[in-house]
Amino acid sequence: MTLGSDPLIEAVDVSVLTIPTDAPESDGTLEWSETSMVLVSISAGGETGLGYSYTTPATAGIVRDTLFPQVKGRNALDIAKLWLAMVHATRNIGRDGPVAMAIAAVDTALWDLKGKLLGQPVAALLGRARDAIPAYGSGGFTSYDDRQLRDQLEGWAAEGFSMVKIKVGRDPDRDPHRLKQARNAIGSDCRLFMDANGAQNRKEALALAERAREFGVEWHEEPVSSDDLEGLRLCRDRAPAGMNVTAGEYGFNIGYFRHMLEAGAVDVLQADATRCAGITGFMGVAALSAAHQVPLSAHCAPALHLHACLAALPAIHLEWFHDHVRIEGMLFDGAPEPEKGQLRDNGEPGLGLRLRPREAERFRQA
Numbered sequence: 372m373t374l375g376s377d378p379l380i381e382a383v384d385v386s387v388l389t390i391p392t393d394a395p396e397s398d399g400t401l402e403w404s405e406t407s408m409v410l411v412s413i414s415a416g417g418e419t420g421l422g423y424s425y426t427t428p429a430t431a432g433i434v435r436d437t438l439f440p441q442v443k444g445r446n447a448l449d450i451a452k453l454w455l456a457m458v459h460a461t462r463n464i465g466r467d468g469p470v471a472m473a474i475a476a477v478d479t480a481l482w483d484l485k486g487k488l489l490g491q492p493v494a495a496l497l498g499r500a501r502d503a504i505p506a507y508g509s510g511g512f513t514s515y516d517d518r519q520l521r522d523q524l525e526g527w528a529a530e531g532f533s534m535v536k537i538k539v540g541r542d543p544d545r546d547p548h549r550l551k552q553a554r555n556a557i558g559s560d561c562r563l564f565m566d567a568n569g570a571q572n573r574k575e576a577l578a579l580a581e582r583a584r585e586f587g588v589e590w591h592e593e594p595v596s597s598d599d600l601e602g603l604r605l606c607r608d609r610a611p612a613g614m615n616v617t618a619g620e621y622g623f624n625i626g627y628f629r630h631m632l633e634a635g636a637v638d639v640l641q642a643d644a645t646r647c648a649g650i651t652g653f654m655g656v657a658a659l660s661a662a663h664q665v666p667l668s669a670h671c672a673p674a675l676h677l678h679a680c681l682a683a684l685p686a687i688h689l690e691w692f693h694d695h696v697r698i699e700g701m702l703f704d705g706a707p708e709p710e711k712g713q714l715r716d717n718g719e720p721g722l723g724l725r726l727r728p729r730e731a732e733r734f735r736q737a
Contacts, residue, residue, distance in 0.1 A: 378416030378447045378488055383439045385411050385476070387428040388734040390698050397514040399540025399570025406694055408702075409434065409472070410731070411480040415447035420484025421726055424645040425672060425695065426472040428736060433473040437461060442477065447488060450481045454651045471623035471648045478649025479675055479722070486721030494716050497654065497682035503713040504680045506673060507564060510693035511537025517552050523693070524556040531711030534562040534688065536590065539579065540570030547582045554586040564590030571595055573602045577609055584611040592617045592641070603636035615639050619656075620670035622647050628656050632663040639687070643670035650679050657683035674699040674706045674724060677714050689714070702730050 388408045396403055409430045411422045424430065441456040457477060461470045486493045508527030511520055524535050537553050539546045546565075553563055565588050571579065576594035583591070591610060595602035597618040607616040619641035622628050628647075631637060640660045644653040653669075653676075660667040661684045669676035669689035673696060680686040691709065699706040703724040707714045717723040 376416075378418075380413055380415045380443050380445055380447050382414040383412070383443055385409060385431045385434045385439075386731075387431050387736040388702070388731060389428070389736055390701070390734045392694060393697060394519070395514045396512045396694065397541060398512060398538040398566065399568040401568065402514070406698060408698065409476050410726075411476040413442065413447070413477070413480045413484050415484060416488050418484060418487040420447075420480040420482070420487060420721060421724060422476045422478065422480025422483060422649070423672075423675065424472040424476040424479075426476075426645065427469055430469040430473045430476070433461075433464075433469055434476060437464070438473055438477050442481070447481065447484050450478070450485060450651060453481060454478055454649070458648070467623040471652070472646055475645045475647070475649040475652065478651050479644065482650045482678075483721035483724070490720050492716050492718060492720060493650070493678035493722055494681040497650075497678065499681050500684050500686070501681055503715045504677065504686060505533065505688040505712055506691040506709055506714050507534035507536055507562075507688055507712075508532045508693075509536045509564075509566075509671075509690045511535070511549075511553060513538045513541040513549075517549075520549065520552055521556040524553055527691075527712075528557040528561045530709065532561065532691070532709070533712050534564060536564035536566055536592070536690075538568065539565045540567035543571070543575060543579065546579060547585075550583055550586040550588065559587075562590075563588050564592065566590075566592035567594050569593045569596040573599075573605055576602070576606050580606065580610050580614060583614070589613055590615050590617060590639075593620075597621050597631075600631060600634040600636045603631075604634055607636065607638060617641055617668065620646070622656070624648070625652070625655050625659065628659055632659065632665060637665065639666045639668055641668050641670045643672065644676055644679060645672050646670075650675075653679050654683060657685060661685045671695050672699075673714065674703060675722065677707050677716055678722060681716060699724075702727055
């Protein structure tokens with residue numbers, strides 16, 4: 372691209388990929404056997420940017436019918452202006468759920484495109500705060516038997532991960548046993564996290580926190596519904612010393628995160644760029660988190676979050692989520708690979724990802 376020219380968006384496309392899991396997966400409140408990705412490509416100035424969101428296939432219709440008319444033919448470098456245009460265009464259909472995830476897929480494609488047009492990684496465009504970010508191994512599904520659980524966690528510990536997380540909340544009577552299995556698998560030097568996905572009521576959450584103290588659990592994610600800010604604050608106030616209460620992955624707009632922070636509901640705020648309207652939305656949450664002096668962690672989609680977490684001032688780590696790691700490794704060349712639990716970008720322009728067309732075609736829905 373020649374500097375000074377306006378790279379106008381020439382072509383846009385959206386597709387839906389549905390990828391089966393490698394085994395049945397479940398957490399405290401949900402079971403699934405496949406994951407859908409809405410994949411967006413946007414072309415300008417001889418380059419094509421890729422973006423995506425893990426969401427319902429219905430999101431593709433919002434992208435195609437409502438968002439693409441807001442970006443086609445406009446300057447690809449004006450991401451903030453395009454983001455605002457998409458937000459305004461969706462006023463009458465709401466800003467949460469699939470709408471926010473549709474904006475996210477387009478926004479991340481625009482950031483990838485801008486990086487490619489300017490020959491810079493997205494982390495450089497945002498301004499690096501660090502060269503690497505820790506990741507925590509995340510899986511430990513409630514559908515796993517003891518051997519599956521141990522094998523997965525032992526694998527991450529052997530690779531040098533210093534933190535791992537398992538799901539809890541589906542069978543409260545069995546959770547202490549699973550936490551013990553997890554601790555035995557990773558040894559004493561690896562930090563242990565747990566995630567209930569809002570499955571517990573307040574008393575159940577407090578009871579599990581006390582039991583989890585025995586196994587050195589440091590992270591109690593969504594012990595109660597993330598809509599129960601008073602309950603989260605209660606769990607935070609009464610959590611054992613050294614156990615952080617965390618939530619935020621279901622935030623779709625900046626107001627959600629503001630209310631959570633103002634309520635003092637969490638020790639660590641979580642955000643998901645595939646839900647909170649893209650990298651642009653995520654960086655807004657990061658600024659809010661920094662203003663409240665609360666650390667930030669990215670939820671899932673590690674290949675997408677890497678660059679944002681290298682730039683976000685309050686970011687402390689991101690989630691190396693088994694399901695998404697597997698998908699991103701299959702679909703993209705350039706997907707990040709951890710080194711002793713740390714992630715770095717590969718130095719390539721944009722997000723550093725290159726789609727494997729044959730792999731994508733295997734999972735594409737008509």
